[in-house]
Amino acid sequence: MPFDTILQRKIMGHFATGVTVVTTRVGDDLYGMTANAVTSLSLAPPLVLVCVERHAAMLEHLRTSKCYAMNILTEAQQDISTRFARKGPKEFSDLDWFPGETGSPILRASLAYVDCRVVDIASGGDHDVFIGEIFAGGCLNPSELPLLYYSGAYRTISSIK
Numbered sequence: 001m002p003f004d005t006i007l008q009r010k011i012m013g014h015f016a017t018g019v020t021v022v023t024t025r026v027g028d029d030l031y032g033m034t035a036n037a038v039t040s041l042s043l044a045p046p047l048v049l050v051c052v053e054r055h056a057a058m059l060e061h062l063r064t065s066k067c068y069a070m071n072i073l074t075e076a077q078q079d080i081s082t083r084f085a086r087k088g089p090k091e092f093s094d095l096d097w098f099p100g101e102t103g104s105p106i107l108r109a110s111l112a113y114v115d116c117r118v119v120d121i122a123s124g125g126d127h128d129v130f131i132g133e134i135f136a137g138g139c140l141n142p143s144e145l146p147l148l149y150y151s152g153a154y155r156t157i158s159s160i161k
């Protein structure tokens with residue numbers, strides 16, 4: 001029997017993470033998705049990864065664009081996380097962003113970002129793993145604090161006791 005899904009969620013919910021918005025560009029169209037299944041994978045070569053659910057529209061956009069930016073959110077960007085976690089087209093027109101080297105939108109209010117080209121796509125059950133090689137990046141607002149996700153809810157560093 002497969003392991004219980006609800007219990008897996010509960011257990012892994014105890015793994016506290018930051019929150020990112022992964023963005024990309026296909027032609028003139030911009031896309032983004034809130035993601036916390038991300039990690040820094042390798043330093044030489046410089047690789048990161050993001051796991052994308054098979055039914056997410058973002059999956060096809062990433063397959064087409066072959067690039068993405070990973071925007072690490074500050075605790076002041078919880079509304080941005082909520083916006084990019086909704087299914088369907090995402091609005092960028094009211095956001096302060098600039099195009100990264102790959103053309104993917106970088107959210108200027110983010111803590112930090114990396115801009116990547118997809119070098120591999122691995123299959124992982126109901127997700128695909130997009131491995132990206134970092135071509136650019138920076139710490140945009142290093143004095144801000146990160147937005148956290150823990151046990152199914154947003155947290156801030158100061159709220160954790």
Ligand SMILES: Cc1cc2nc3c(=O)[nH]c(=O)nc-3n(C[C@H](O)[C@H](O)[C@H](O)COP(=O)(O)O)c2cc1C
Pocket residue numbers: 019032033034035036037038051052053055056057058059081084085086087088089149
């Ligand atoms: C905190 C948080 C983290 C999330 N992390 C991921 C993730 O790592 N991978 C993923 O596929 N979806 C993740 N999601 C869900 C997507 O953001 C959501 O399915 C999104 O609406 C997909 O939009 P799309 O289908 O229009 O691309 C997360 C949602 C939240 C609130």
